[in-house]
Amino acid sequence: MWSWFLARLKGIGNFFASFVIFIVLLTLFFSVVGMFSQPRLPSEMVLTLDLRNGLPDSPRMSLFAEGQKVGSVIDAVTALAAAEKDDRVKGAFIRIGNGGVSPAAAQELRAAFKSFKAKGKFVIAHAQGFYSGGMGDYMLASVANEIWMQPVSEMSTTGVASTTMFLRGLLDKINAVPQFEQRYEYKNAANVYTEKDYTPAHREATTRLLESIFESSTAMIAQDRKRTRDEIVALINSAPHLTREALDAKLIDKQGYDDEALDAALAKAGDEAETKSISEYFSMVGHPWRVPGSPGIAFIHGDGVINDGSSESGAFGGDPSIGGDTIAKAFRDATEDDDVKAILFRVNSPGGSAIASDQILDAVKKAQKAGKKVVVSMGDVAASGGYYVSLSADRIFAHETTITGSIGVLSGKIVTTGAFALLGIDTRAIGVGTNALMQSDTQPFTPEQLEKFRKGVDQIYDDFTQKVATGRKMELAKLREVAKGRVWTGADAKPRGLVDEFGGFRAALEATKALAGIPADSDINLIEYPRKRNPFEELAEAFGTTAEVVRAAAVLSEITGSEPVAGLARQMREHRLQGEAPQARMPEQKVE
Numbered sequence: 001m002w003s004w005f006l007a008r009l010k011g012i013g014n015f016f017a018s019f020v021i022f023i024v025l026l027t028l029f030f031s032v033v034g035m036f037s038q039p040r041l042p043s044e045m046v047l048t049l050d051l052r053n054g055l056p057d058s059p060r061m062s063l064f065a066e067g068q069k070v071g072s073v074i075d076a077v078t079a080l081a082a083a084e085k086d087d088r089v090k091g092a093f094i095r096i097g098n099g100g101v102s103p104a105a106a107q108e109l110r111a112a113f114k115s116f117k118a119k120g121k122f123v124i125a126h127a128q129g130f131y132s133g134g135m136g137d138y139m140l141a142s143v144a145n146e147i148w149m150q151p152v153s154e155m156s157t158t159g160v161a162s163t164t165m166f167l168r169g170l171l172d173k174i175n176a177v178p179q180f181e182q183r184y185e186y187k188n189a190a191n192v193y194t195e196k197d198y199t200p201a202h203r204e205a206t207t208r209l210l211e212s213i214f215e216s217s218t219a220m221i222a223q224d225r226k227r228t229r230d231e232i233v234a235l236i237n238s239a240p241h242l243t244r245e246a247l248d249a250k251l252i253d254k255q256g257y258d259d260e261a262l263d264a265a266l267a268k269a270g271d272e273a274e275t276k277s278i279s280e281y282f283s284m285v286g287h288p289w290r291v292p293g294s295p296g297i298a299f300i301h302g303d304g305v306i307n308d309g310s311s312e313s314g315a316f317g318g319d320p321s322i323g324g325d326t327i328a329k330a331f332r333d334a335t336e337d338d339d340v341k342a343i344l345f346r347v348n349s350p351g352g353s354a355i356a357s358d359q360i361l362d363a364v365k366k367a368q369k370a371g372k373k374v375v376v377s378m379g380d381v382a383a384s385g386g387y388y389v390s391l392s393a394d395r396i397f398a399h400e401t402t403i404t405g406s407i408g409v410l411s412g413k414i415v416t417t418g419a420f421a422l423l424g425i426d427t428r429a430i431g432v433g434t435n436a437l438m439q440s441d442t443q444p445f446t447p448e449q450l451e452k453f454r455k456g457v458d459q460i461y462d463d464f465t466q467k468v469a470t471g472r473k474m475e476l477a478k479l480r481e482v483a484k485g486r487v488w489t490g491a492d493a494k495p496r497g498l499v500d501e502f503g504g505f506r507a508a509l510e511a512t513k514a515l516a517g518i519p520a521d522s523d524i525n526l527i528e529y530p531r532k533r534n535p536f537e538e539l540a541e542a543f544g545t546t547a548e549v550v551r552a553a554a555v556l557s558e559i560t561g562s563e564p565v566a567g568l569a570r571q572m573r574e575h576r577l578q579g580e581a582p583q584a585r586m587p588e589q590k591v592e
Contacts, residue, residue, distance in 0.1 A: 044273040046265045047083055047092045047281055049076060051109075051140070054100030057348040057379045058303035058320060060313070071279050073105050073379070074301070074346065077505055078289070079282035080112040084119040086285065090269035091122035092278070093262055096141050097149075099132025103160075103213050103401035104380040104490075106140035108504040110220065113143045115506070122268055126261040127252075129153035135160055135217035138251075142224035147252040148261040149243050155251060156240040160210045160217070168196045175418025179445055180410065181454055183461040187408035187485025205486050209403070212489040216400040225250070289509070291523040297512055298334035298343040298372075299528050302327050306352030306360070306385040311530075322349055324356030327389075330529035331363035335370045340527060342373040342516035344509055345393065351384030351406065354460050360389040361467070368392065373515040377508035378402045378499070383487055387498070388464060391471035394515060397508040398490035398499040405493055407468055408485025409461045411453075416441045472497055 059072040083089040092113070101109070113123050125144035130137055131154075138157040141147050149155065171178060171193060180190035185201040198206070218236065222229040227250075235241075235249055246252045254261070266273045289297075304312070304320040311323035334340045345364070351357070364374055376382070376393040383406035390396055398404055417427045431437040438449045445453060469479040474497055482488075482496045493499045501507065513524060 041088060041276065041281070041284055042272070042274040043088055044090055044270040045088055045276045045281075046262075046269045046273055047079075047089060047278045048094070048262075048275050049092065049278045050095040051101055051137075052095050052098040054102065054105065056303070056320075057105070057346070058301045060320070073108050074505055075282060076109060076278060077112040078287060079278050079285075080116050081506065082285050082288040083278075083281065084116045084121065085288070089121060089281075090273060091124065091265055092116065093265040093275070094123065094125045094141075094144070095127075095258065096125055096137050097127030097130045097132075099134055099137060101136040101140050102380045103134070103136045103139065103217055104378075104399045104403075106136040106217075107220070107399040107401055108379075110140050110143045110224075111504055111506065113140075117143075117145070122265075124148065124261055124265045124268070126150075126256075126258050127153075127155075128258065130155040130157050132156065133158040133161060135213065135221075139217045139220055142221045146254060146261075146264070148254045148256050148264075149246060149252045150257055151243050151255045153243045154240050155243070155246040157236060158239045159236055160214045162206055162210060164192060164198070164206075166192055166196050168192075168194060171414070171419075174422055177415040177418065177444060178412065179415065179450075180412030181457045182485060183409045183457055184484040186487070187406070187410045190410050190412060193414060201486075208492070209487060209489060212491050213401050216489070216491050287526065289524055289526040291525055294523040294525045295341050295516065295518045296337070296339040296525045296527050297509070297516065297518075298330075298337070298340045299346070299526050300327065300330045300334065300343060301346045301528070302360075302386075302389065303346075303348045303379070306349055306356050306389070308353050308356045322352070322356075322360075322389075324353065324359040326530060327360045328363040331360070331367050334527075334529045335363075335367040335372055337527070339525070340372065341518065342375070342512045343367055344375050344377060344505075344512045344526075345390070346377045346379065346505060346508075347382040347386050347390050348379030349383075349386035349389075350381050350403075351386055351388075354385065354388075354409070354464075357385035357388040358463075361392060364389065364392050368394070373512065375508050375512040375515065377503075377505050378404060378490070384408070388467075391468045393471075395501065395508070395511050396499045397501050397503045397511065398493065399504060400489060400491040400502055402490040402493075402499075403487055404490060405482070405488040405498055406485055407464060407479075407483035409457050409464065410485070411457055413439065413441050415444050417443070 055071060055073045055076060057073050059075055080092075083092075117123060123144040124146045125141040126148040127137070127141060128150045130141075130149070133156055135157060138155075168178070178190070178193040180194055182188070182190055185199070186205050188199065188202040188205065191199060191202050195202075218232045219229050221227075222232045225232065235251060241249060241251065243252075243255050247255055254264075256264075262275070266275070302311075302322040304322050306322045306324065309323050309325050311326035312318065312321040331343065334343050368374055374393045376390040376396045378386075378390065378396065378398040379402065381403040382390055382398070383404050387404055387407060420427050427442050429437050429440055429442040431440070435449055435452070437443055438445065438453070465480055465483050466476060468474070468483070469476040472479065479497075482498065488496065488498065490499055490502060494502065501511070509526075510520065513520065513522070518524060
């Protein structure tokens with residue numbers, strides 16, 4: 001019996017050993033083949049970039065998918081910086097029009113393409129139609145030498161709008177009671193639960209935000225299209241326009257299909273020109289700001305809602321997040337690295353945990369105290385907690401259309417026992433301790449609890465505003481005039497002292513070099529903190545296995561043509577999550 005069992009066990013062990021050896025040999029084989037079959041860049045090329053669905057601010061890792069690196073706004077800006085010095089690159093061809101490009105991302109990319117064009121290269125943009133009423137897509141397209149649009153289509157660029165769904169009426173119908181404290185009247189995120197319409201402060205702030213984005217967008221379009229702003233505003237106000245109308249109004253330059261526009265770009269580039277996607281190009285030429293042996297600048301990217309603990313990368317299709325532990329450690333590691341002369345911190349966040357935000361800010365301040373200059377580059381949004389983590393920086397860069405500020409506090413709960421009672425569900429809670437159920441949604445705050453709760457909110461607000469005043473070198477009373485929870489565009493934030501300069505990642509990088517005492521024409525080594533994990537490491541962490549096992553499984557999938565590992569990975573992850581024991585988590589006070 002035992003001999004049979006041991007024989008079978010040995011057979012299983014031999015099978016797995018053979019499998020591992022097979023994978024290793026196969027990997028070596030493909031590595032050798034790859035050495036002799038590396039793709040080469042053509043001598044004349046047009047870079048292509050599809051922006052119809054927009055780009056995230058930070059890269060997303062796509063597990064086991066073709067072209068694992070999905071790309072980002074920062075990647076595109078970096079690739080274009082390399083391409084503008086490459087004589088083989090004659091121009092760029094971009095697809096656009098589905099409403100995927102936010103105004104701030106449009107500004108970031110617009111600046112990159114303007115620098116690209118300044119080196120004698122061209123940009124051709126093609127839209128099957130400008131389907132969105134927003135301004136981002138057309139603002140970016142306007143930087144092109146030629147804008148093409150498909151015949152019998154429509155240009156629906158009509159302005160800037162915002163819609164808010166108020167749920168107070170619904171909560172009243174289901175006997176749910178919202179209890180929120182906000183500091184102060186412009187901190188309006190909870191209004192969707194507490195109000196049935198815009199409050200005066202909410203309407204004022206939202207209206208001005210939209211006006212400011214419209215003003216900045218139309219001014220940039222007018223500059224690029226060599227028109228007056230009044231002319232552009234009039235054309236936007238008379239939109240939508242059919243393709244022929246847009247052409248007659250000189251909002252576009254040509255009508256035609258995407259292949260025709262691409263052919264025009266290739267003809268402009270030269271007889272031997274070929275296309276190459278910007279991601280392929282970037283992967284082959286390498287990073288222009290990573291030159292080993294050169295002065296080091298740390299690059300820390302914070303993208304998403306701020307939460308306690310670790311950052312999430314979004315590798316499994318979710319949204320990325322900024323983990324207090326992850327980003328604080330990144331600053332500490334960069335501070336301890338003698339090769340790092342300064343730190344560039346990219347912030348793209350609507351806020352989140354006040355505690356995690358404070359943890360990150362503390363790490364920023366300690367880096368500065370250790371002699372590292374810190375520059376912040378704001379993306380689409382750096383508001384509330386996103387502003388909190390930025391406020392101490394030596395320089396803050398934002399786009400005119402970046403959403404920032406929101407210096408205030410919001411916290412509360414919704415009491416849901418009445419709603420459940422309508423469904424015949426009776427919720428009963430027992431607590432030992434006078435305030436054990438203070439954060440519970442089974443009962444409202446008592447007067448005594450509400451007083452304590454308000455003191456906590458006031459403490460965070462006082463601390464937040466004092467830190468902003470200190471960081472921005474402003475009088476506290478003056479700072480509080482522009483705080484009160486109000487969001488601003490970068491255009492309105494700069495004259496109020498909340499940001500220092502207009503510009504994106506590249507402008508902030510140049511400022512970081514200057515603050516570090518690095519000559520403008522010198523090479524640098526941009527060191528990313530924390531180190532970016534590859535898809536196999538992401539998968540391994542999620543499943544509690546090793547990256548090598550996951551990598552082997554991926555290779556086996558490619559060989560056998562079996563069901564995509566990505567699908568199996570999702571099932572494994574779901575199984576793992578379902579097997580976790582539920583954990584109690586106290587509600588957080590948030591800076592939103």
